[in-house]
Amino acid sequence: MILAEITTEERILEAAMKVFTRRGFAATRTEDIAKEAGINRTLLHYYFRDKQTIFNLIFETRFKEFFKGLFLIFEADNISLFDKIRRMVDHEITMLTKHPDLARFIITEVAHNPQLLIEYGTKLGMNPRVLKQSFEDLVAREVNDKTIKPIEGRQLLMNIMSLCIYPLVAKPIILTMMNVDERTFSQMMEQRKEEVSEFIINAIKK
Amino acid sequence: MILAEITTEERILEAAMKVFTRRGFAATRTEDIAKEAGINRTLLHYYFRDKQTIFNLIFETRFKEFFKGLFLIFEADNISLFDKIRRMVDHEITMLTKHPDLARFIITEVAHNPQLLIEYGTKLGMNPRVLKQSFEDLVAREVNDKTIKPIEGRQLLMNIMSLCIYPLVAKPIILTMMNVDERTFSQMMEQRKEEVSEFIINAIKK
DNA sequence: TCAATATTTGACACAGTTGTTAAACAAATG
DNA sequence: CATTTGTTTAACAACTGTGTCAAATATTGA
Structure with a gap:
């Protein structure tokens, strides 16, 4: 993994930011975030515990x-x-x-x-x-x-x-x-x- | 059913109005509407086909x-x-x-x-x-x-x-x-x- | 009172969502 | 090359929400 590239973790957060901001917590599916990030749902849980954890990070930012x-x-x-x-x-x-x-x-x-x-x-x-x-x-x-x-x-x-x-x-x-x-x-x-x-x-x- | 009283149908719509307006479509559960109306979920479907039907009525109003x-x-x-x-x-x-x-x-x-x-x-x-x-x-x-x-x-x-x-x-x-x-x-x-x-x-x- | 209507209960099937796991595979790194 | 790390696939259990149904019960109006 070259340093200059954005990590998958960042890609997920970036995607979550987009989807959560557009649709809000309730209407957002973890599948939507994964799709937006170009990865699958399992990987999302590999990096972050759950939907709520990701949301909290996004919301704070x-x-x-x-x-x-x-x-x-x-x-x-x-x-x-x-x-x-x-x-x-x-x-x-x-x-x-x-x-x-x-x-x-x-x-x-x-x-x-x-x-x-x-x-x-x-x-x-x-x-x-x-x-x-x-x-x-x-x-x-x-x-x-x-x-x-x-x-x-x-x-x-x-x-x-x-x-x-x-x-x-x-x-x-x-x-x-x-x-x-x-x-x-x-x-x-x-x-x-x-x-x-x-x-x-x-x-x-x- | 005395005419002066509000009908159950109206009670449901009134409740749906409150809940949908507060929480939006995605975050609203039909159970929440039923509870707010003081009836159960089955009766809600007795009067209205489904959640979307109720939402459309509410949204138009x-x-x-x-x-x-x-x-x-x-x-x-x-x-x-x-x-x-x-x-x-x-x-x-x-x-x-x-x-x-x-x-x-x-x-x-x-x-x-x-x-x-x-x-x-x-x-x-x-x-x-x-x-x-x-x-x-x-x-x-x-x-x-x-x-x-x-x-x-x-x-x-x-x-x-x-x-x-x-x-x-x-x-x-x-x-x-x-x-x-x-x-x-x-x-x-x-x-x-x-x-x-x-x-x-x-x-x-x- | 009788019949129609309104309402509740409980059960169910179905679909969608979430979070987990094991196994396989790919990539990168020493 | 061997190992670690990243990623996918597939499957699964658990849970939640929706919509339907049949049967039982309550209420109302004729």
């Missing part, structure tokens, strides 16, 4: 992917609110465009099993309340200084997340309803990277 | 629930853009707050089987393109008249939908991440009915 960058921006200090918004929007849309099924996957799995959020959240050392608080404080300060219109930090945060995440979550619906192809959709998302930040800033600036 | 009101507003004539936005936002948030799992259900089922959207869309006589076009025309006119900042109709539409729908879709995540209880969440959604329209209008008005 994808969970991190979904939240990590965002929390880095939350933490970032000495950045103006508007710049923070610009960074968040750009990061979220860029990341989700690269992984179009990621948000839907995380949301539906957490909806089916809310415990996952607690478990992997703490496992990755996230402290939502502290980080969220820092953003809410930042917003409250700007409101107080009357540099932006009055708005609650958590409502603004929800708005930012909504505008970035929803289009990807609802992508299968949007493609049909708006009658656009994959290529056009990508262009629309590209366009949003700029426009959404300005949309938000226009909405709140005085 | 919920699909209509999700899209109907929105399309009515789309169609509505002689309404200013801003009023149309206000109506859409109010309707969407009100409807989704009443049915918190509805949006996630429709989105995930359509993501698993895009054909559903085509099938039930045409079945219910929706013509997305025509309706969407009327909205895009309205926006284009306002942009042309320079009464609002330049924005594509479809981007604006996506923004409106995002701001209304995402918070409900991501509710299980938001509850934990923002550390709020059901009651507080409801209040936040109530607040959004007013604030989101104004947020949008501020974002686009000149």
